[in-house]
Amino acid sequence: MSPTTHAPTPARETHRSQRWLAGGVDSPVRAGLPVGAPTPALVEGHGSRVRDEDGREYIDYICGYGPVLLAHGDKRVARAVSKAAAAGTVFGATHPEEVRLAQRLVAAFPSMESVRFVSTGTEACMSAVRLARAFTRREKIIRFEGCYHGHSDDMIFSAGASSLSAATIASGVSSGVIHDVLVLPYNDIFAVDRTLRARRNEVAAIIVEPVAANMGLCLPVAGFLEGVRDLCRSFGAVLIFDEVITGIRLGAGGAQALLGVRPDLTCLGKALGGGLPLAAFGGRGDIMAKLAPDGTVFQGGTFSGNPLSVAAAHALLDAIESETGFYAALDARATRLAAGLRSAATALGCGATVVQYGSMVDLRFRLGPPHANMRESSQADPRSYAAYYQAMLERGVLLPPSQMELMFLTASHGDEDIDATVAAAAAALKAACRAKDKV
Ligand SMILES: Cc1ncc(COP(=O)(O)O)c(C=O)c1O
Secondary structure, eight states: OOOOOOOOOOOHHHHHHHHHSGGGSSSGGGGOGGGTSOOOOEEEEEBTEEEETTSOEEEESOGGGTTOSSOBTOHHHHHHHHHHHHTOSOOSSOOHHHHHHHHHHHHHOTTOSEEEEESSHHHHHHHHHHHHHHHHTOOEEEEETTOOOOSSHHHHBTOSTTOOBOSSGGGTOOHHHHHHEEEEOTTOHHHHHHHHHHTTTTEEEEEEOSSBOSSSOBOOOTTHHHHHHHHHHHHTOEEEEEETTHHHHSOTTHHHHHHTOOOSEEEEOGGGGTTSSOEEEEEOHHHHTTBTTTSSBOOOOTTTTOHHHHHHHHHHHHHHHHSTTHHHHHHHHHHHHHHHHHHHHHHHTOOOEEEEETTEEEEESOOSSOOOSHHHHTTSOHHHHHHHHHHHHHTTEEOOSSTTSOEEOOTTOOHHHHHHHHHHHHHHHHHHHHHHHHO
């Protein structure tokens, strides 16, 4: 597939969907409110490219919002899934491949002594938080503004991604839940310290994205995660790393291996399932022992650890292990993309900042050094991004329809994709600059 240059027209499928799907979508970000149009209705994907129902092709940087790490339609994953499907898709009993996958994760993540599989990142984070409450017998949770940990009641307000939920009953969250969740600014270790001192013996857990990827790409400042680790130890709170995005995407042992900070519990998801729904949480043995049936914390799921998703996960891990330098090659492609976007933005002087970490790239219309928290992330100019998104779409490049989300690369994004994207961006940024000038 090669990307085509075209003026996008509203996708037929999108208009039809508005009658039958609530709001026209199954996840609000797909409605594309920040860019003024829904993401085109996609019918297939191969490698780094996707095709919409009108036959237009795009170089894809949404990539399922993170799960696609090898390629769209990867043949190794497809073969494994189809073989598993022919042997029964769900049993409601443990099967050996599920156990073998748990062994592989425990080997890759030294902080995890055992794991439990679930189907979504939301479930993983929700279950880890419940477990931490039971383990500590405390009720309050600390999390950080702009981080996103799924859409459970505890996690949805003042969150990142495209949640846009306020801490009110209008978001469907009860005041009891709001009362038990303390939301602090990311990267502010003094706020964490103050809160733990003021709430001595009340805080069950701190949940954090070690590399925050839901308010654009926001890196932890030096000492932040280490400080949170120490404070959790001092105040008896469980440290939960939400590595739903970063876990398998950044390297075999996730962000925790790269950054050298060991959490008590870890949540995985997205890329873990090789493109199928699979997530997990795991960690210290004494904490995991509180889970039923051994302990008192119930958590379960009809499709948890299902053979299809597990087969896809093994195929993904096999593919990564079979390719020496898999992550180095992937990250090098992202570095090349970020460098190209950065120089295009600098040449035009249109005030865009590019941040990259591993295979994640963020371009946002905001002057100054990269943002360190949600307040700074919100200073990005939405009109410029909307104009840029549309101009890139016209040039055959599919970006996330919100500055809160990132560009994700896969192993199938080649140098030709990167060069085509940078060339498109050089032209599209001009459109974005013009949009800003009109403000
Ligand atoms: C860091 C993080 N945690 C949790 C979730 C929730 O995962 P899911 O959408 O699979 O429920 C997401 C989803 O975007 C995420 O980015």
